[in-house]
Amino acid sequence: QVQLAESGGGLVQAGGSLRLSCAASGRTFNTYNMGWFRQAPGNEREFVAAISAGGNIKNYARSVNGRFTISRDNVKNTLSLQMNSLKPEDTGAYYCAATTVIGARQISQYNYWGQGTQVTVSS
Secondary structure, X not given: OOEEEEEOOEEEEOOOOEEEEEEEEOOOHHHOEEEEEEEOOOOOOEEEEEEOOOOOOEEEOOOOEOOEEEEEEOOOOEXXXXXXXXXXXXXXXXXEEEEOOOOOOOXXXXXXXXXXXXXXXXX
16 A cells, blocks of 8 residues: 655746655555646546656656656655646646556556645646
């Protein structure tokens, strides 16, 4: 089992950057593939990015590809999401999640979730 806690959200102007972090508890973090999802008010939660347990396989939603970078540190038990060139449509609550499935993009494939951190991008 793994417990997850996101941080790093905030208010930023369009074109700016933010770096989200997800701290994981437990000794098994390095056995889980990890993902980031987001949810805007009134919308369904959507996939943003995923990274394999070893960090060598990454995939992104088309809407963030080239602007966001997912990474992990298996020594510090942390997952990160570097977000550049932010747009107002990136606004939402961002969640980290853990799965046993490599490259998982579906919410149902993830077993553990954090509580989320809010990102607001102003125009």
